[in-house]
Amino acid sequence: MDRKTQPPRLSVIGLGKLGSPMAAVFGAKGFDVVGIDLNPAFVQAINEGRAPVQEPGLQEQLDRARGRVRATQDWNDLVTSTDISFIIVPTPSGPDRMFVNRFVVDAVERIGAALRGKPDYHVVVVTSTVMPGSTDGEIRAALERSSGRTVGQDVGLCYNPEFIALGSVVRDMLFPDMILIGESDARAGEMLEQVYRGSVDSKPEFHRMNLVNAELCKISVNTFVTTKISYANMIAELCDHLPGADADVVTRAVGADSRIGRKYLKPAIGYGGPCFPRDNKAFAALGRRLGVNTALAEATDAINEHQFQRMIGAVAACAEPGQAVAVLGLSYKPDTAVVEESQGVALALQLAEAGYQVRVFDPLAMSAAAAILGDRVTRSETAADALRGVAAAVLTTPWAAFKEIAWAECGAAAVIDPWSLVPRDAAGTVRVVRLGQGDWRRGAPSLNAAAA
Numbered sequence: 001m002d003r004k005t006q007p008p009r010l011s012v013i014g015l016g017k018l019g020s021p022m023a024a025v026f027g028a029k030g031f032d033v034v035g036i037d038l039n040p041a042f043v044q045a046i047n048e049g050r051a052p053v054q055e056p057g058l059q060e061q062l063d064r065a066r067g068r069v070r071a072t073q074d075w076n077d078l079v080t081s082t083d084i085s086f087i088i089v090p091t092p093s094g095p096d097r098m099f100v101n102r103f104v105v106d107a108v109e110r111i112g113a114a115l116r117g118k119p120d121y122h123v124v125v126v127t128s129t130v131m132p133g134s135t136d137g138e139i140r141a142a143l144e145r146s147s148g149r150t151v152g153q154d155v156g157l158c159y160n161p162e163f164i165a166l167g168s169v170v171r172d173m174l175f176p177d178m179i180l181i182g183e184s185d186a187r188a189g190e191m192l193e194q195v196y197r198g199s200v201d202s203k204p205e206f207h208r209m210n211l212v213n214a215e216l217c218k219i220s221v222n223t224f225v226t227t228k229i230s231y232a233n234m235i236a237e238l239c240d241h242l243p244g245a246d247a248d249v250v251t252r253a254v255g256a257d258s259r260i261g262r263k264y265l266k267p268a269i270g271y272g273g274p275c276f277p278r279d280n281k282a283f284a285a286l287g288r289r290l291g292v293n294t295a296l297a298e299a300t301d302a303i304n305e306h307q308f309q310r311m312i313g314a315v316a317a318c319a320e321p322g323q324a325v326a327v328l329g330l331s332y333k334p335d336t337a338v339v340e341e342s343q344g345v346a347l348a349l350q351l352a353e354a355g356y357q358v359r360v361f362d363p364l365a366m367s368a369a370a371a372i373l374g375d376r377v378t379r380s381e382t383a384a385d386a387l388r389g390v391a392a393a394v395l396t397t398p399w400a401a402f403k404e405i406a407w408a409e410c411g412a413a414a415v416i417d418p419w420s421l422v423p424r425d426a427a428g429t430v431r432v433v434r435l436g437q438g439d440w441r442r443g444a445p446s447l448n449a450a451a452a
């Protein structure tokens with residue numbers, strides 16, 4: 001049968017936290033997928049039908065995709081046996097805080113070299129987060145140089161970021177609000193649109209545009225969303241100083257205005273993780289390079305970093321150096337073992353440095369955190385072990401399991417609860433410090449009793 005009448009065959013370059021779920025979801029939806037990764041263990045895992053990374057729902061998607069997803073370490077095999085190649089390799093932040101394209105360019109050059117042995121049209125898709133100007137700049141140049149082809153004629157080039165969050169990658173891929181496609185030419189964009197029409201379960205808006213607009217859109221979504229989080233945290237700190245104030249009550253009402261919306265307006269300890277903390281820094285760096293005032297991005301970032309001091313201040317209000325304290329939650333958010341830019345890990349380190357005896361616990365991220373924390377803290381087997389007899393405990397990550405702890409009998413003198421996990425009637429005599437609620441700084445009686 002003529003290949004033109006069949007669904008395009010897809011390749012995924014980089015089988016990490018985003019790439020392996022993407023390969024699995026496309027495969028589960030009936031596309032033939034070939035993956036590649038520099039890490040042979042990831043290639044082997046895919047070929048054995050095992051998830052290379054931890055992500056809810058990934059294994060189920062791989063099981064469903066059985067027979068349609070394979071991996072290779074041979075770039076010629078990858079390129080000649082597929083029609084569209086998605087590049088999902090890391091784009092780390094450089095010394096100037098902007099994202100570095102080194103790994104993307106490396107992948108593009110390998111694809112380009114392999115394209116010299118393939119006569120057919122091929123589409124190269126950059127999914128990694130890149131700085132505005134990258135795809136039509138150094139990435140396009142690398143593709144044309146290595147393949148000997150002209151972008152927009154015999155090879156297509158797209159920028160197509162994902163808006164997935166770790167822990168819900170599979171769900172976010174199946175039910176996106178929007179599919180963003182930056183395209184070198186309509187043929188490439190159309191092929192990509194058809195792939196998504198066949199792989200999503202929602203009815204997303206398709207936004208097709210040129211490459212630079214799509215690049216700016218991706219980073220703008222992230223910086224705007226983080227601005228909402230910092231705004232909520234700014235309100236929460238005001239509430240710390242206003243007796244009777246409750247940031248959750250205020251932000252819920254503020255978010256009811258449909259111009260604002262409730263999502264990503266939860267005040268707590270600021271955003272962490274591999275993605276958000278670097279986006280405003282990159283955005284501001286771009287502004288500086290272009291001579292544009294991006295003070296909003298800088299303020300969002302500064303307020304986010306300030307949340308850490310707020311948390312340290314809460315610990316200092318409850319416990320003295322030398323006393324035992326517990327940090328519950330080491331992953332930057334629940335349902336993941338990722339500890340990059342994790343406030344729990346940073347807090348444990350800082351408290352140990354300040355002379356506290358620190359105990360830590362996390363349901364999933366203990367081994368990832370251990371690599372950073374070493375022997376400066378005590379790693380507890382359970383949350384109950386960590387809590388017993390401490391002067392203060394901080395609930396840094398809102399794991400659902402922490403809500404089930406028998407708080408009244410936990411043996412901690414105080415619990416700092418930025419995510420409001422401790423049920424109001426369950427604390428007994430344990431002092432609960434709810435960040436963003438009343439004037440806890442002055443020991444005002446808002447801690448356990450205050451009603452919303």
Ligand SMILES: NC(=O)C1=CN([C@@H]2O[C@H](COP(=O)(O)OP(=O)(O)OC[C@H]3O[C@@H](n4cnc5c(N)ncnc54)[C@H](O)[C@@H]3O)[C@@H](O)[C@H]2O)C=CC1
Nearest residue numbers: 014015016017018019037038088089090091103107128129
């Ligand atoms: N993880 C996330 O939640 C999201 C990530 N992104 C972006 O996606 C990109 C990838 O992120 P992650 O999947 O989290 O990274 P990751 O580090 O989990 O995975 C990247 C994979 O690429 C492989 N790799 C590196 N260079 C390669 C090359 N030249 N050829 C083949 N494989 C190569 C690595 O071995 C690794 O397995 C980054 O630009 C990130 O900003 C965007 C949205 C969400």
Ligand SMILES: O=C(O)[C@H]1O[C@H](OP(=O)(O)OP(=O)(O)OC[C@H]2O[C@@H](n3ccc(=O)[nH]c3=O)[C@H](O)[C@@H]2O)[C@H](O)[C@@H](O)[C@@H]1O
Nearest residue numbers: 162163164165166229264265266270271272273275332333
């Ligand atoms: O560009 C990226 O790489 C991704 O970055 C984020 O995804 P992620 O960092 O995995 O996780 P989120 O669930 O968005 O949480 C990020 C941080 O914000 C914090 N947060 C989130 C929401 C909120 O209301 N308040 C708040 O403090 C979380 O606790 C966490 O520390 C975005 O949500 C994704 O859309 C985007 O694709």
